[in-house]
Amino acid sequence: MxxxxxxxxxxxxxxxxxxxVRFEGLRDVGDPVELALRYEQEGADEVTFLDISASAEERxxxxxxxxxxxxxxxxxLTVGGGVRTVEDVGRxxxxxxxxxxxxxxxxxxxxxxxxxxxxxxAQCVVASIDARKEGSRWRVHTHGGRKPTELEAVAWARECVARGAGEVLLTSIDQDGARSGYDLELTRAVADAVDVPVIASGGAGNAEHVRDGLTRGGADAALVAGILHDGLTTVGAIKSLLRASGLPIRSTT
Amino acid sequence: MRVTLFDYGAGNLHSLTKALATEEGVDVRVEESPARAVDTDVLVLPGVGAFGSAAARLAPGRDAMRSALEKGLPCLGICLGMQLLFDSSDEGEGAGLGYFAGRVTRLTSRRVPQIGWNQVEGDRTLSGAKLDTAYYAHSFVCRVEDASVVTGWTTHEEDRFPAVVRRGRVVGVQFHPEKSSSSGVAFVRAFLREVAS
Known part of the structure; x- marks a missing residue:
């Protein structure tokens, strides 16, 4: 399974x-290579680099x-941010x-x-969607969450998949960095709408939030960042709780 | 030991190159010509791309490669590389190597592509390394005509298909051992030790 x-x-x-926090107020938390290797050792299933460089020099x-x-x-290893063309993807x-x-x-x-x-x-093309709640719908934003678009998130996810995306990385801008849990309604709506794997992102504050994203949210995968970098919990602790909740989880011991 | 990766297009070859190079005495090179790729001790068909374009790149050297495999050239085919060892694919035009009899077809599961860690059921490919969980990223799978070549099965939702096939010194894996953490790297090294040397 x-x-x-x-x-x-x-x-x-x-x-x-x-x-x-909420795409602003950046703090330095470490060296990417060393952190990626540490998380592999701890049992992370994947690593994602999101490049948020502002300038070409940084990129x-x-x-x-x-x-x-x-x-x-x-x-x-997934890489996102600053990828615009087929040539960028090839690179x-x-x-x-x-x-x-x-x-x-x-x-x-x-x-x-x-x-x-x-x-x-399709297996290497991930559609990354940043969405902000407006009433009972979610509006897609671009440029690190700063720019609103005319797109509605569930319909846009469907279109991304129809156009060839093999996976959807779904981030709630409202929840990002807030540590109060993923937007479960948004996650569930998108997971029900598409047949490719959906990754819940934005808002995990503890292992229970991750479990809820996978169970109530219906996501195939959950993305976490700050709570691990800050040492609030560990990959092992999160996976133990997921396993105890009856979810199929890769064992690394 | 000379290990050659046949590079038929796009894809991350870094992790695979490094995984192979962890075995002592291994010299890894990347070769874009299928005819020259068989001048080696071990051939590796890596795993990213689409069947049609890979088959087109393979075409000029297809017969030479097929013949080298039949004569005992050790080979590891990964994901799309495994699929290229079969006759043909619904994903695209062109001929595979036909070393294994069968056709490549789309997964019948709801969630496609399958992306993530899944089991290798009863892996009996190698004696030095048994994989029980590995990383898969694919929409198509190999349907074998002769199930005796299957040395490990796996299941995605209701669809059961070969995770590993082996005939002689040729091994095909649907998963990515180079992305399956330390046990995947151990599988690659065991292949080099048991099958290739």
Missing amino acids: LTRRLIVCLDVKGGRVVKG DTLWDLVRRTAERLFIP ALRSGADKVSINSAAVARPEVLTECAERFG
Whole structure:
């Protein structure tokens, strides 16, 4: 049986790992390669690098960082942020990424999802969606959550999959960094709407939140960041709780 | 020992190269020509891309590679690389190597692609390393004509399919051992020790 995944996200900027609250107020939390290796050892199922560099100079460090990580990391590595074209995706994969997440560029030009899926396979194309709640719906935002679009998140997720995305990384902007749990309603709505794996993101404050994202939210995987980097809990502690809740979880002992 | 990765397009070859190189005395190179790729001690068909474009890249050297495998060249095919060891695929045009009889078809499960860690049931491929859980990322699977080549099965929802096939010195794995953490790397090393040397 396919197990549920715990994915550790490292926000990188200028080659360092940083973490903010609601996409702002960044703090330096460590070296990406060392942190990725530590999380593999602790039993993380995947690692994601989200590049939030503001300038081209900062971004240039990303591909070198990906290559150095891929040479030592033996679990899947996803890279997102600053990936705009098929050429960018090719470069990310060549550098050592296994999957690439595409966010603003897919909103600007949805064809890019199809082009990437046809060339590299749907399994390496992750549609990254940042959504903010408005009444009973969720509005898609781009550019790190700053720019509202006309798109509704559930419909947009469906379109991304129809166009070739093999996975959806779904982030609640409202919950991101707040540590009060994932937006379960949003997660459930998208997980029910598409047939590809959905990754819940934004808001995990403890292991119970992760469990709720997978059970009540119906996600295949959960993305966590700050609570691990800050030492509030561990990969092992989260996975123990998930296993005790009856979820199929990969054992690393 | 010379280990050659046949590079037929896009994809992360770094982790696989490093996983192979963890075994002592292994010299890994990457080769884009299928004809030259068989001039080696061990051939590796890596795992990312689409069947059609990979088959097109393989075509000029297909007969030479098929013949080298039949003569005993050790080979490890990973994911798409495993699928290339079969006859043909619903994913795209062109011929595979036909070393294993069967066709590649789409998963019949609801959640496709299958992405994540799943079991390898009763893995009997190698004696030095048994995998029980591995990382998969694929939409298509190999349907074998002869089940005796299957050395480990797996199941995604209701669809049961080969996780590993082996005939002689040729092994195909649907999962990514180079992405299956330390037990996956141990599988790669055991392959080099038991099958290739």
